[in-house]
Amino acid sequence: MSDQTTPVEAGAVDDGGRTAAVASGKISQPELDRLTDEIIEALKSVYDPEIPVDIYELGLIYKVDLSDERDVAVEMTLTAPGCPVAGEMPMWVEQAIMKVEGIRSATAELTFDPPWDPSKMSDEAKLALNMF
Numbered sequence: 001m002s003d004q005t006t007p008v009e010a011g012a013v014d015d016g017g018r019t020a021a022v023a024s025g026k027i028s029q030p031e032l033d034r035l036t037d038e039i040i041e042a043l044k045s046v047y048d049p050e051i052p053v054d055i056y057e058l059g060l061i062y063k064v065d066l067s068d069e070r071d072v073a074v075e076m077t078l079t080a081p082g083c084p085v086a087g088e089m090p091m092w093v094e095q096a097i098m099k100v101e102g103i104r105s106a107t108a109e110l111t112f113d114p115p116w117d118p119s120k121m122s123d124e125a126k127l128a129l130n131m132f
Contacts, residue, residue: 026068035102039064039072042096048078049085053128055093059120062111072097074108077116086110 027035043056043064055061055076063075074093078086085092090108097106118131126132 027066027070031102032066035066035070035100038100039066039097039103042100043074043093045096046089046092048083048089051079051129053121053125055089057122057125057128058116059122059125060116070102070104072103072106074106075111076108077111079116081112 040056043061044054046055047053048055048058048060051058058079060078061074061076063073065073067073074090074097076090076093078089083089090110093108094106097103097108118126121129121131123132
């Protein structure tokens with residue numbers, strides 16, 4: 001993936017830059033698979049202190065982009081705009097991702113568009129919260 005953002009064509013799948021990163025030759029497919037798995041595990045280590053489910057399973061992570069230079073950009077939300085940890089959670093996400101070997105930098109930006117709702121939770125999260 002280059003440093004420039006290109007729009008996703010209609011019908012195409014936005015894969016967070018995975019295809020472009022491999023095509024550029026800067027990140028091999030096995031390395032990209034490892035980074036992807038470890039970034040997801042890092043995201044799963046971050047919890048909202050008031051909810052016993054990680055932010056990944058809660059559906060708070062909207063997008064993760066990995067550049068050729070191994071910079072990670074995360075677009076995320078919160079369960080509510082007035083969440084008491086709104087100022088801290090993006091920093092927790094960045095710190096968790098920076099523990100992944102080979103990552104150069106990590107940034108997490110908050111968005112409330114679209115707003116979060118319980119339909120974004122995984123089945124695992126719904127089960128943990130007795131929402132079935």
